[in-house]
Amino acid sequence: MLKIEDLHVKLEEEDKAILKGLSLTVPAGEVHAIMGPNGSGKSTLSYVLAGRDGYVVTGGSIEMFGHDVLGLEPEERAAEGLFLAFQYPVEIPGVGNMTFLRTALNAQRRHRGEPEMNAADFLKLVREEGRKLKIDAEMLKRPVNVGFSGGEKKRNEILQMAVLQPRMCILDETDSGLDVDAMKLVASGVNALRSPDRGFLVITHYQRLLDHIQPDVVHIMADGRIIESGGPDLALKVENEGYDQFVGAAA
């Protein structure tokens, strides 16, 4: 589903390498977690995968859905089935949540040569998925993320994921700013989407989200590389003993 090989990335604006030979493979049907200290390059990885400007890939490759995606625009990657749940979902005043989501869904469908979803079917779908995430009609009518609490923003991300039905999902620090109840809601939303033909990459600083979203594989990232991979136990080891043991060993 996702295959990253020896990826090197630097910032466009300054000569600063962020990712330094990162390799990672997420097969369909699996949930992989990336844990790492602040500044290890986790968010850069999520942005580069999504195709954001401002980064230069100086080496290596990213394959998604069986082919190279480095030359694709963010909207093309999205239409092919990539979804990035943002660490800081963006507020867009003046653009209604529903309008935004319907525009996105139909743009993706057009790109894939599928018919657009009509307003009635869309409304039904969004209400149904919204209900599971406790997102009411009033929230759906508001401008995208404007005036939403931290928890509401993250639930809104998961709602978008549920409606867009991506094949490869990246969750960037989705647990940040969430209380326990909100985290459970978000996790159940994610777990409902787990399926044999969908891959997940869960980026997190803390282990606690992984109590609710059980990963198949855990990777430890430091200084722009994966320095250790293992089973779910690896997350517990980080929680108990910190990152220093891995970072020290790699240095």
Added chain:
Amino acid sequence: MSAAEKLSPKREAAARLLAGAPIPAGQAGWADAARAEARARFEAMGAPAKRDEYWKYTDPTLLTAPKAVAAEAEPTAAPEAFPGADAAEFVFVNGRFRPDLSAETVEGVEIRTLAETLGADIAFARGLFGALEAAGHEKVARPLAALNTATAVEGLTLRVTGEATRPIHLRYVQVGEGAAMVRHLVRVEKGASVTVLESGAVTNGVTEVDVAEGGAFRHVRLQADPAQAGATHVFARVAPHGLFKTFTLTTDGRLTRNEVVFDLVGDHAVGHAAGGVLATGESLIDNTVFVTHTGVHGESRQVFKSVLDGRGRSVFQGKIFVRDGAQKTDGYQISQSVLLSDTAEFDAKPELEIYADDVKCSHGSTTGAMDEDALFYLRARGVPQREAEAMLVAAFVDEAIAEIDDDAFADAMRAHVAAWMARRA
């Protein structure tokens, strides 16, 4: 150089403009007097010049070059400005009123041509024609408006006596080049209300609006790609509990200067001026607003949004002037622009002048590129770049469009914004 010598080029320019426009004949004595006074005002002020502070950002040269009156012509088909609006249309072709193409009556409104009104003795017009224009020079000269009072022969006068049953749509059609000058008078009687729509453009347009107690005047204007440089003035005087609201969407064109000048003379009066500017190529669009608070508990708002591409330029000059005694004034002003290119330009000049001590006045102005975070967010969800930009631009301009009370007219403006963005793609 003496002051008199400094003025002379402005006066010369004024004389040139007057030479091509003799004082209209066949009017009542009061109208002749008003014309003569306006002519004297214009001669004394001289034509606007680039070095005038009020024209610092907008070179008036194109507006002060004498231009022959546009020839008579038959209208060409134009896209609808307000689709679906059940409005009574009054059509001007090359600045000439065309009764044959226009509605005759609107319930609740006495409609006459300017010539009829100035040839008769109609009380409201006597106290209004040239009066608001003359008062409008109190703080700063507006010579092109005085020129209009002195010489304009075409236009309508509206006396609104009740709730106008339909909006009145003043539609200007321009075929080829040439000067097109119009002058309208609107008197909204006590408790009465009307909506006036305008579409198209003229080279010199002035409207004087007198809103009596509890009356309401609403104005929505579309200036789509005016082929010629033009200047407009809307003057308004608002009595207690009266409402004056004006919105203008201007797209491209060569040079458009819109001045809105209103005085909340009565207590608890409300005045709003809003506008959207979409400019690319070499277009220059200038919105200059002057708000005077005279009565107490007045509320004024100015909301202007500009979207600029290519070498497009937008100028906003907005002033809130609060007279001594205009307590409890609530004045608000915001002007913002989004620059879609490195060569676009936005000039904003907000001003406050306040002589009362118990007032609330605020102003703000911002300019910047499109929000990259929002753009990436939309694209990361699958919205193609051009479509995402159009969504963000629509949302940005919408804060000004939202000032329009009637949803149908607001939607019409939204459609024009979307069409402009689509043309850009």
